[in-house]
Amino acid sequence: MEFTVPDLAEVDLDRVLKSLADPQRRRVVLELLEDTSGAERACSSFDLPVSKSTRTHHWRVLREAGLIHQRGAGNGTYVRLRLDEFDARFPGLLRTIARL
Amino acid sequence: MEFTVPDLAEVDLDRVLKSLADPQRRRVVLELLEDTSGAERACSSFDLPVSKSTRTHHWRVLREAGLIHQRGAGNGTYVRLRLDEFDARFPGLLRTIARL
DNA sequence: CTAGGGGTACGATAGTTGTCGTACCTCAAG
DNA sequence: CTTGAGGTACGACAACTATCGTACCCCTAG
Numbered sequence: 001m002e003f004t005v006p007d008l009a010e011v012d013l014d015r016v017l018k019s020l021a022d023p024q025r026r027r028v029v030l031e032l033l034e035d036t037s038g039a040e041r042a043c044s045s046f047d048l049p050v051s052k053s054t055r056t057h058h059w060r061v062l063r064e065a066g067l068i069h070q071r072g073a074g075n076g077t078y079v080r081l082r083l084d085e086f087d088a089r090f091p092g093l094l095r096t097i098a099r100l
Numbered sequence: 101m102e103f104t105v106p107d108l109a110e111v112d113l114d115r116v117l118k119s120l121a122d123p124q125r126r127r128v129v130l131e132l133l134e135d136t137s138g139a140e141r142a143c144s145s146f147d148l149p150v151s152k153s154t155r156t157h158h159w160r161v162l163r164e165a166g167l168i169h170q171r172g173a174g175n176g177t178y179v180r181l182r183l184d185e186f187d188a189r190f191p192g193l194l195r196t197i198a199r200l
Numbered sequence: 201c202t203a204g205g206g207g208t209a210c211g212a213t214a215g216t217t218g219t220c221g222t223a224c225c226t227c228a229a230g
Numbered sequence: 231c232t233t234g235a236g237g238t239a240c241g242a243c244a245a246c247t248a249t250c251g252t253a254c255c256c257c258t259a260g
Contacts, residue, residue: 018118020117021118021121022218024218043236051219051221052237052238055237057217058218061217074228075228075236076237093196093200096196099191143207144207150249152207153207153208153209153249153251153252154248154249155207156208157247157248176207
C-alpha cells in the first residue's frame with residue numbers, strides 16, 4: 001500500500017506552519033530530524049499519547065504538508081522525512097525550528 | 101489606552117507558529133520586518149481586506165503571540181514589531197520565514 | 201457641536217481541527 | 231487457523247478560529 005505525497009511545489013507555507021504548530025507533530029518531525037541517518041523509521045516507534053486514529057490523523061497532516069513520506073509494509077507503516085525536497089522548498093525552516 | 105503584551109518567556113512556539121500560519125498576519129509581520137527603521141506604524145496603514153473587527157482580531161493574535169506591541173493614541177492605533185525581544189526568544193525564526 | 205475615521209467589545213456563524221470509538225484490513229507468530 | 235499488533239476509514243464531537251455586523255467609544259476636522 002502506497003501513500004501519495006504532494007509535490008512540494010504545491011505546498012504552501014500556511015499548511016506547513018499549521019502542521020508544525022502542534023506539539024505532537026513537531027516533536028515527531030524533530031525526532032526524525034535528529035536521526036541524521038535519514039533512514040526510515042517505524043511509525044509505531046514513536047511514543048504518541050493518543051489513540052490510533054488520532055495518530056493516523058497526525059501522519060496525514062504531516063504528509064499533506066510535504067514533510068514526510070510514508071510507506072505501508074503490510075504489517076506496519078514506515079516514515080521518512082522528505083528532508084532534501086522540503087529544505088529546497090523551504091530553506092532553513094526545519095533547522096531553525098529545531099534550534100528553538 | 102495601553103495594550104498589555106505577554107512576557108516573551110511565557111510565549112510558546114505553538115502559539116507563535118499558529119499566529120504566523122495565516123496569510124494576512126504573516127504579511128503584516130513581514131511588512132513590519134522589511135521596515136528596517138523599526139519605527140511605529142499606524143495600524144490603519146495596512147491594506148487588510150477584512151472588516152474592522154476582523155482586523156482587531158488579527159492584531160490581538162499577533163500581540164498575544166508576542167510578535168507586536170500596540171499603542172493606542174486616542175485617535176488611531178500604532179503597531180511595532182517586538183523584534184529584539186522576539187528574536188532573543190525565537191532566534192532566527194522571523195528572518196527564516198521572511199526569506200521564504 | 202457634529203461627522204467621520206479608526207478602533208474595541210460582544211455575539212453570531214460557518215469552517216477547521218484534535219480527539220476518540222467502532223468497524224475493518226493485513227500480515228506475522230503461535 | 232486464530233490471535234494480536236499496527237494501521238486506515240468513517241462518523242462523531244467539542245474546541246477553536248476567521249469572519250462578520252452591530253453597538254459603542256475616542257478623537258480630529260469641519
